Amino acid sequence: MNITSFKALMVDKQSDRFEIGIRDLSLADLPQENVTIRVSYSSINYKDGLAATPDGRVLRAYPMIPGIDLAGTVVSSSDSRWREGDEVIATGYGLGTDYFGGYSEYARIRGDWLTALPQGLTLREAMIIGTAGFTAALSLHRLESNGLVPGAGPVLVLGATGGVGSHAVAMLARAGYDVTASTGKSSEHDYLRMLGAREIISREALQAPEGSRRALNSEHWAAAVDPVGGASLPYVLSTIRYGGSVALSGLTGGGEFPGTVFPFILRGVNLLGIDSVYCPSPMRETLWQRIASDWKPARLDAMVSDEVSLADLPAALPAILKGGVRGRTVVRIAQE
Known part of the structure; x- marks a missing residue:
């Protein structure tokens, strides 16, 4: 050279x-x-x-x-x-x-x-996806490996207008899931619907009511993709349906959360840690193939x-x- x-x-x-x-x-x-x-x-x-x-x-x-x-x-x-x-x-x-x-x-x-x-992606498209999209794909893979299937109920995506969140909404919708997107940006509802969200809720809707100390709330979500973490995570865990999972990949909402063990021991909820940095090469190849084909955002x-x-x-x-x-x-x- x-x-x-x-x-x-x-x-x-x-x-x-x-x-x-x-x-x-x-x-x-x-x-x-x-x-x-x-x-x-x-x-x-x-x-x-x-x-x-x-x-x-x-x-x-x-x-x-x-x-x-x-x-x-x-x-x-x-x-x-x-x-x-x-x-x-x-x-x-x-x-x-x-x-x-x-x-x-x-x-x-x-x-x-x-x-x-992979065939089906250009170099530019690969970087529209990048680490954010790969993290979303890994989250979907882990949720499905732990029992999530289309028709199981609504799947929540937190921080839905961010990189991971946007891709999670789009990939889940492409895979046939009923997606609820959470965002603090009221101006972006049309964007999230375009990606495939069926329902949009505010960030505040995922906070426990003031003064409430309930360890468990009504079961609602079949699963959740959470690139936010922080204060909203305990409430989300407390509303996951029996045997459901939360795929946690980020901490933009903070690195600590005041949770309890009750969702895990009374409802069998799974908290799945998502690390895209050291994901093994064979899994990377598998996921990039899916990103380029059946999970590729429309x-x-x-x-x-x-x-x-x-x-x-x-x-x-x-x-x-x-x-x-x-x-x-x-x-x-x-x-x-």
């Missing part, structure tokens, strides 16, 4: 100095891993927003290239599984937090971390709230931490 330099977003923190900006790098600046990729697209996730702040506490070392997602084309490989010209996806495994990530025109990562782009492009360039990233990243982003922000990396 005759690549003299390329551009990447670099974050650096030394003592009380924090810097973020576009830098010119060479291939020698990349990690010594076995597959080099020309990155076409990435996306903005909540963790990426944290990485762009001095007190985000998600980066293990500095300097760092953030971007926990990437999709692109292999340009060189010493891994026999990957050849020049292969189109690939990479999410998780510490990409963008422990290792240089996707906000770079070129990336060099381990072949073990790659998934072949209106995928409608989830894109914005598409930005690499140069736009320093200004675009803070918005996701303010809770004002609907759906997904795609990052166009390659210079066509």
